[in-house]
Amino acid sequence: MRPILECQSLTKKYGSDYALFGVDLALGRGQIVGLLGPNGSGKTTLIKLINGLLTPTEGRILVDGQAPGVETKKIVSYLPDRDYLSRHMRVKDVLAYYMDFYKDFSAENSSRMLDALEIDRKARLSSLSKGTKEKLQLVLVMSRNADLYVLDEPIGGVDPAARDYILQTILTNYNENATILISTHLIADIENVLDRVVFLSAGQVTLNASVDEIRTDYGKSVDTLFREVFKC
Amino acid sequence: MLGKLIKYDLKYGAKIFILVHAILLAACIFGRFFFLDHLDFGRTDSIVVSSLAIFVSVMLFLYIVVCFCTWLIIAARFYRSLFTGEGYLSWTFPVSGVLHLWAKILSGCIWFFLDCFICAAGIILLVTGSNVRDAYFAIAPEVTEYFGMPPGTFASVFFIYMLVSCICSVISTYFCIAAGQLFPSHRILGALIAYFVYSFISQLLAFAVLAAMRLFPAGAYTDMASGIDAARYTLSIMGVTLIIMVAVSVFQYIVTHIIMKKKVNLL
Amino acid sequence: MPWDLDNDRPIYLQLMERIQHDIISGVYKPGDKIPSVRDLALDAAVNPNTMQKALSELERSGLVYSQRTSGRFITEDETMLKKMKTELAQQHIRDFFEQMHQLGFSDDETLEMMQKTLKGEKQ
Numbered sequence: 184m185r186p187i188l189e190c191q192s193l194t195k196k197y198g199s200d201y202a203l204f205g206v207d208l209a210l211g212r213g214q215i216v217g218l219l220g221p222n223g224s225g226k227t228t229l230i231k232l233i234n235g236l237l238t239p240t241e242g243r244i245l246v247d248g249q250a251p252g253v254e255t256k257k258i259v260s261y262l263p264d265r266d267y268l269s270r271h272m273r274v275k276d277v278l279a280y281y282m283d284f285y286k287d288f289s290a291e292n293s294s295r296m297l298d299a300l301e302i303d304r305k306a307r308l309s310s311l312s313k314g315t316k317e318k319l320q321l322v323l324v325m326s327r328n329a330d331l332y333v334l335d336e337p338i339g340g341v342d343p344a345a346r347d348y349i350l351q352t353i354l355t356n357y358n359e360n361a362t363i364l365i366s367t368h369l370i371a372d373i374e375n376v377l378d379r380v381v382f383l384s385a386g387q388v389t390l391n392a393s394v395d396e397i398r399t400d401y402g403k404s405v406d407t408l409f410r411e412v413f414k415c
Numbered sequence: 416m417l418g419k420l421i422k423y424d425l426k427y428g429a430k431i432f433i434l435v436h437a438i439l440l441a442a443c444i445f446g447r448f449f450f451l452d453h454l455d456f457g458r459t460d461s462i463v464v465s466s467l468a469i470f471v472s473v474m475l476f477l478y479i480v481v482c483f484c485t486w487l488i489i490a491a492r493f494y495r496s497l498f499t500g501e502g503y504l505s506w507t508f509p510v511s512g513v514l515h516l517w518a519k520i521l522s523g524c525i526w527f528f529l530d531c532f533i534c535a536a537g538i539i540l541l542v543t544g545s546n547v548r549d550a551y552f553a554i555a556p557e558v559t560e561y562f563g564m565p566p567g568t569f570a571s572v573f574f575i576y577m578l579v580s581c582i583c584s585v586i587s588t589y590f591c592i593a594a595g596q597l598f599p600s601h602r603i604l605g606a607l608i609a610y611f612v613y614s615f616i617s618q619l620l621a622f623a624v625l626a627a628m629r630l631f632p633a634g635a636y637t638d639m640a641s642g643i644d645a646a647r648y649t650l651s652i653m654g655v656t657l658i659i660m661v662a663v664s665v666f667q668y669i670v671t672h673i674i675m676k677k678k679v680n681l682l
Numbered sequence: 683m684p685w686d687l688d689n690d691r692p693i694y695l696q697l698m699e700r701i702q703h704d705i706i707s708g709v710y711k712p713g714d715k716i717p718s719v720r721d722l723a724l725d726a727a728v729n730p731n732t733m734q735k736a737l738s739e740l741e742r743s744g745l746v747y748s749q750r751t752s753g754r755f756i757t758e759d760e761t762m763l764k765k766m767k768t769e770l771a772q773q774h775i776r777d778f779f780e781q782m783h784q785l786g787f788s789d790d791e792t793l794e795m796m797q798k799t800l801k802g803e804k805q
Contacts, residue, residue, distance in 0.1 A: 197680075215729050231680075234507050238677055256509040267503035269495070283419050284508040347727070354724050375693060375728045395692040395732070404689035 192242040202228040218366040220383035260329035264336040270309040293326035325356040371406040420518035428488035443537035456550035485530040523585035590667035685726040697736035
């Protein structure tokens with residue numbers, strides 16, 4: 184089957200600095216993949232390239248066999264690592280906004296999740312706490328029936344309880360044909376939900392293996408291995 | 416999709432737009448019925464003249480503020496929705512970059528056109544009182560000679576000129592903001608610099624073309640005294656600047672498109 | 683509650699052990715239907731594919747069998763369950779003796795201590 188994400192000697196330069204250099208990577212459908220690497224290793228650059236927010240300097244990136252564009256944006260659901268919703272909007276406006284632009288957005292799924300979180304549809308985003316806003320953004324992204332979910336640091340700034348909620352939400356809404364790519368540096372927390380990890384270091388892929396392969400081969404957790412590989 | 420994009424653009428500034436223009440129309444209505452209608456233009460004493468001068472300056476100031484607010488809505492919407500955090504969502508909608516640009520151009524033009532029409536309605540409201548009309552008819556021939564055409568015709572031509580320049584200024588605004596993105600650490604400053612550079616160059620271009628056509632300086636043009644020539648002079652200056660404006664806008668559109676397609680890196 | 687899993691061993695092995703343990707300790711009775719992969723994965727807070735792998739392995743060992751449409755069931759083969767129970771018990775005993783060796787007790791000493799402990803408890 185055609186990989187959902189494929190990079191062929193993908194290179195991105197900012198000025199004279201390489202953010203990514205010759206990345207070759209293919210991810211199949213139906214898995215949860217951790218994109219791991221220290222700050223500045225190129226995780227966000229790769230994610231922006233997947234979403235067509237940047238164009239490659241050299242090489243190619245293909246989502247379901249196509250270069251990022253209108254067609255790939257229909258099947259990729261993206262959670263950026265920062266606030267991306269206007270503070271002035273109300274929750275219900277945001278839902279309508281998503282409904283208007285994404286055909287695969289399920290109002291049913293989003294209502295179920297918002298009810299569970301007891302988020303008031305009439306509340307303005309500016310009145311929500313940071314944690315609630317992050318949960319709302321995740322709900323929006325996971326309410327789509329996408330083929331590829333790209334979550335940039337979904338568990339970055341939240342408390343452990345919220346972290347559990349987020350992982351549960353990801354697992355509940357995940358379907359067998361979809362692939363979820365999660366970038367994070369908090370590996371220990373999500374290690375159990377990952378099929379596979381991709382280590383990114385200074386713009387290059389240094390490891391691409393399944394979690395259980397790593398545990399069998401190295402006899403240690405991915406988290407421990409990560410700490411050893413990227414020791415300062 | 417284009418319709419949806421425009422819908423959300425218009426929704427964004429609707430409240431402020433309506434508020435500001437309601438204030439303007441209210442001021443016009445107030446000025447017409449409580450000030451202008453009570454003026455006697457037959458009197459020429461200093462009280463009438465100075466109060467009229469104050470009234471005109473206040474209204475002029477109000478008009479400038481209203482136009483500036485409209486422009487601010489357009490610029491803020493373009494910048495916010497495409498180049499701040501909100502850009503992460505806008506740019507990942509299944510919509511092409513060209514469509515985004517066109518949606519913004521069309522919504523910007525809709526705002527400016529509405530602004531023009533409301534402003535024009537306000538002016539018509541102000542000057543259609545019987546005392547103003549009587550006073551105007553007394554000086555109509557002089558004014559006609561000065562413009563080289565009846566002021567009504569001049570106003571219509573000027574209105575069309577305004578509409579075209581609205582489109583051009585929408586595109587220029589977007590061009591400046593997009594050009595600002597090329598300076599990742601000083602995006603707003605970059606936009607301002609782009610604005611000054613662009614206006615300097617287009618002014619220079621206008622002077623050069625006008626000089627080449629011997630329309631500038633005005634003294635070079637012969638027989639200014641004759642009314643028909645004055646009309647021709649006014650129209651040709653407007654025509655030439657219009658053509659330059661449109662040419663600059665086409666160039667800016669292309670550059671904006673390229674920047675949006677290739678060069679944007681959201682913060 | 684997420685299941686308590688070690689960090690250094692493959693996750694699917696630990697999931698298998700946990701389910702085996704649940705079967706032996708009677709959480710699941712012979713012939714019981716076990717929850718779906720998705721529900722189990724959610725309960726354990728692990729990847730559904732890993733849970734799938736664990737269940738497939740259990741199926742291969744015969745402890746669990748699947749019926750095409752209605753899901754997975756615990757085997758009703760009592761001898762097999764008994765055998766597994768015994769194996770697990772033996773494993774625990776071996777581990778225990780191993781630990782006692784490390785503490786410096788010989789097998790005989792250990793046995794003696796065990797008997798004493800049992801008697802002590804009866805008093």
